[in-house]
Amino acid sequence: MQLANQVKQLIKKEMLLEWRSKYALNGILLYVVSTVFVCYLSFVSIPNKLTWNALFWIIMLFASINALAKSFLQESKGRHLYIYTLVSPSALIIAKTIYNSLLMIGLTLVALSFYCFVFSPPPATDILMYLVATILGSLSFATIFTMISAIAAKAGNGGMLMAILSFPVIIPMLIVLIKFAKNAIDGLDRSVNLDEIGLLLVINVLVMAVSLLLFPYLWRD
Secondary structure, eight states: OHHHHHHHHHHHHHHHHHHHTHHHHHHHHHHHHHHHHHHHHHHSOOOOHHHHHHHHHHHHHHHHHHHHTHHHHTOOHHHHHHHHTTSOHHHHHHHHHHHHHHHHHHHHHHHHHHHHHHSOOOTTOOHHHHHHHHHHHHHHHHHHHHHHHHHHHHHTOHHHHHHHHHHHHHHHHHHHHHHHHHHHHHTOOGGGGHHHHHHHHHHHHHHHHHHHHHHHHHHHO
C-alpha cells in the first residue's frame, strides 16, 4: 500500500509540473505537427503504403526522444536529493514510467489523428489493429526511454548520451513494431499479429523488470 501511495503521489507531482510548464508539452506537439506539415509540403501525397508507415514511425521516434528525454534530465540535484529522502527508488521509476506511458499514448494518438488527416491511410488498412500498434509502440518508447533517461542523467551527459544508449535497445523493438503496423496496413487477419503483440509485451516486461532491478543502484549513486 505504501508503494502504491508513493506512485500515486509522484504521478500527481509529474502532472502538476507538466501543467505549470505547458510550454514543454506544447513544444512537443508543435514539433509533431510541424514535421507532418513539412512532410506534406514535400510529398503532398504518399501513394506507397510502406513509405506511409515508415514515415509515421520515424516522426514518432524522434518525437518520443524529445518528449521523454526530460524525465530525469530536467530534475535538479536538490530535487533529486529531496525525492530520495521521501520515496523508494522503485516507486519513482514506476511512477515515471506510468506517467511517460500516458504522455506518449496521448501524444501518439494526436499525432496519428493529424497524420491521417494530412495523409489519408492506405486502402484496406485495419485501423483498429494499427491503433493497437501505436499504443503498444507508445508503451515501448516510454519504458525504454525512461530507463535510458535515468542512466543519461546520472552520467551527466544529457540527451546525446540518451540517443546513443537507446539505439541498440530501440532497434529490435522498432523492427517488430513496423512489421506489426505493416500487417495492419495490409489488412491481414488479426491472428497473424499475435506473435508481434506477444513480442512487444515481452520487451516491455523485460525492460520494466531491468529498470526495477538496476534503478535502485543508479539512484543510490
